Amino acid sequence: MPRFFLTTAIDYANGEPHLGHALEKIGADTMARFHRQFGYDVHLLIGMDEHGQKVAQTAEQQGVPPQQFVDDIAVQFQAMWKLLGISYDQFIRTTAPEHKAAVTRLIEQIFAADAALPDGRRNFYERSYTGMYCVGCESFKQGADIVDGKCTVHPTRTLEEVTEHNWFFRLSAYTAPLKALFAANPGFLEPESRRNEILQLLEQGLDDISASRSRFDWGVPFPRPLSNGDVQTTYVWFDALPNYWTARCFPGFSEKAAWPADLHVIGKDITRFHAVIWPAMLMAAGEPLPAQVWAHGFISLGGERFSKSAGVKLALAEAIDRYGVDAFRYYLLRDVPFDGDGNFSWERFEEVYNSDLANTLGNLGSRSIAMIEKYRAGVVPSGAPEEALFTAHRDALALARAAVDGARRHRPHEAIAALMDIARRTNEYIQRTQPWVLAKDPANAAALDEVLRTLTASLAHLAAWLAPVMPHKMQALWAQLGGSGDVTTVRLDHAIDVSGWKVTKGVPLFPKPETPPAAT
RNA sequence: GGCUGGGUAGCUCAGCUGGUGAGAGCGCACGACUCAUAAUCGUGAGGUCGAGGGUUCGAUCCCCUCCCCAGCUACCA
Numbered sequence: 082m083p084r085f086f087l088t089t090a091i092d093y094a095n096g097e098p099h100l101g102h103a104l105e106k107i108g109a110d111t112m113a114r115f116h117r118q119f120g121y122d123v124h125l126l127i128g129m130d131e132h133g134q135k136v137a138q139t140a141e142q143q144g145v146p147p148q149q150f151v152d153d154i155a156v157q158f159q160a161m162w163k164l165l166g167i168s169y170d171q172f173i174r175t176t177a178p179e180h181k182a183a184v185t186r187l188i189e190q191i192f193a194a195d196a197a198l199p200d201g202r203r204n205f206y207e208r209s210y211t212g213m214y215c216v217g218c219e220s221f222k223q224g225a226d227i228v229d230g231k232c233t234v235h236p237t238r239t240l241e242e243v244t245e246h247n248w249f250f251r252l253s254a255y256t257a258p259l260k261a262l263f264a265a266n267p268g269f270l271e272p273e274s275r276r277n278e279i280l281q282l283l284e285q286g287l288d289d290i291s292a293s294r295s296r297f298d299w300g301v302p303f304p305r306p307l308s309n310g311d312v313q314t315t316y317v318w319f320d321a322l323p324n325y326w327t328a329r330c331f332p333g334f335s336e337k338a339a340w341p342a343d344l345h346v347i348g349k350d351i352t353r354f355h356a357v358i359w360p361a362m363l364m365a366a367g368e369p370l371p372a373q374v375w376a377h378g379f380i381s382l383g384g385e386r387f388s389k390s391a392g393v394k395l396a397l398a399e400a401i402d403r404y405g406v407d408a409f410r411y412y413l414l415r416d417v418p419f420d421g422d423g424n425f426s427w428e429r430f431e432e433v434y435n436s437d438l439a440n441t442l443g444n445l446g447s448r449s450i451a452m453i454e455k456y457r458a459g460v461v462p463s464g465a466p467e468e469a470l471f472t473a474h475r476d477a478l479a480l481a482r483a484a485v486d487g488a489r490r491h492r493p494h495e496a497i498a499a500l501m502d503i504a505r506r507t508n509e510y511i512q513r514t515q516p517w518v519l520a521k522d523p524a525n526a527a528a529l530d531e532v533l534r535t536l537t538a539s540l541a542h543l544a545a546w547l548a549p550v551m552p553h554k555m556q557a558l559w560a561q562l563g564g565s566g567d568v569t570t571v572r573l574d575h576a577i578d579v580s581g582w583k584v585t586k587g588v589p590l591f592p593k594p595e596t597p598p599a600a601t
Numbered sequence: 602g603g604c605u606g607g608g609u610a611g612c613u614c615a616g617c618u619g620g621u622g623a624g625a626g627c628g629c630a631c632g633a634c635u636c637a638u639a640a641u642c643g644u645g646a647g648g649u650c651g652a653g654g655g656u657u658c659g660a661u662c663c664c665c666u667c668c669c670c671a672g673c674u675a676c677c678a
Contacts, residue, residue, distance in 0.1 A: 134678095273606095274607085274672095277606075278604070278606075278672075279673095282604075287675085288675060317676085317678070321678080350673075350678085351678075376672095378671085379671075415613090421671095429627095440638075444637055445637085446638095447636090448636050448641080451637055494614095498614095511636075512641065512643085520636085
């Protein structure tokens with residue numbers, strides 16, 4: 082059984098889960114669920130990035146110890162993922178002892194490799210960094226963050242020139258190896274637009290980065306003291322990025338989570354960390370590289386940029402309550418291309434719900450099941466579905482598969498588009514064959530049988546193929562059709578035979594609300 | 602400022618290396634049907650393809666300039 086080990090970015094524990102977090106998790110979860118139904122042994126890793134200065138500051142502001150603070154946040158995130166139906170196999174937290182120990186080991190592994198290198202070539206070395214430090218932000222500033230010699234966030238304070246002595250990582254030495262990596266394996270980073278960005282960056286050459294910091298201690302102690310005896314804190318990216326690698330050091334480790342990962346799903350803003358710094362770290366440590374990094378786009382809200390600082394917020398719970406979890410998942414996946422940016426709006430959500438889910442898919446289920454009950458006492462006639470229609474269906478399913486696990490992989494929005502075509506085509510088929518006319522004359526019994534089993538087979542395939550997107554609703558549809566067991570375990574690489582299934586009319590799958598929800 | 606993407610019908614987007622009349626879904630208008638969640642099916646209206654130049658027999662697709670949006674621009678993650 083092939084395995085598929087995918088990860089999402091660990092979320093920074095300085096606030097509540099928001100729409101941006103949800104988009105990434107829902108996308109990765111859907112990819113994971115599709116792969117399970119294609120027969121892969123899947124391991125989906127998600128988790129929390131709990132160290133760093135901001136976390137320590139926020140905890141202090143709220144007057145709680147940092148560990149307690151991140152414990153609370155982790156509970157919130159996990160509750161949200163449960164609500165959203167995220168089928169993760171492992172939830173990692175960077176404050177876990179196993180993680181901290183493994184980070185230390187990875188860094189020591191690099192030091193061990195350094196022992197064989199001459200002085201000027203070693204990965205880790207000590208260096209002083211001088212920069213403009215803002216006391217208000219408690220961080221170094223540069224470029225656009227400095228206006229008139231003042232930090233833009235704290236214009237009343239004067240920036241101080243501060244020198245800090247740290248451990249540095251010789252990232253510059255990896256410019257050539259990384260170029261070679263991208264030349265040999267362009268698919269290492271997708272989509273292409275993000276790859277171009279990194280290629281350009283490599284063209285300019287890389288600078289070294291610091292690997293330890295002196296100004297905060299909420300993190301993993303850097304394993305080796307500086308020559309002056311100071312023990313510093315591991316810089317957050319040397320702590321956060323390795324989570325994908327340290328995950329297997331936890332109890333319950335299984336082969337399917339063995340390093341290297343098959344896919345890192347991340348946001349486009351942290352492409353550089355995952356496509357440059359992370360592979361360089363692994364190269365330095367002599368570890369294999371992940372097979373691929375996928376950088377998805379962002380979602381904005383009502384045309385405005387989505388950010389906590391700008392006060393643009395969307396209560397996730399409210400969005401989920403509106404039409405249910407599955408509809409929310411469907412809307413996000415269908416309307417936000419996973420390789421680009423998208424926009425959230427209540428109006429659009431309502432349109433998609435009514436048109437795709439209630440009218441096209443939900444109603445297709447209702448009318449089909451109603452006819453089978455009315456004309457055949459609920460029993461699906463045996464035999465093969467109509468060939469012409471199913472030839473078209475198979476083409477659509479092939480497109481859907483390609484959008485997940487083929488040439489167009491990691492594009493669930495394209496898979497959804499192909500699957501909804503099946504639903505539309507099936508509605509068209511009903512109109513064309515007019516089963517209600519066939520039912521009036523017993524001489525047409527065979528023709529009516531074929532129509533009815535074709536409808537059921539179409540719906541059964543839709544239920545199985547859309548289960549990764551809408552697990553709960555598709556289980557309900559599956560059950561109404563008379564399918565047995567759990568639809569989320571139905572293999573997608575085999576045709577489904579619906580002969581003799583017993584359908585049961587239930588409540589509408591996607592009911593329309595009595596009164597349209599007020600737009601906000 | 603620099604780098605990389607994007608700016609195509611009201612909305613969300615397709616449009617491969619330039620070539621017969623620029624497409625889909627939704628929304629809208631009209632018609633058909635009745636199995637169905639006033640659903641469905643058909644037909645139709647709608648676009649100076651961000652703006653302005655240029656190359657070409659011919660450009661949405663190539664080049665230049667400009668405008669707008671997004672991410673990055675090396676230590677906030």
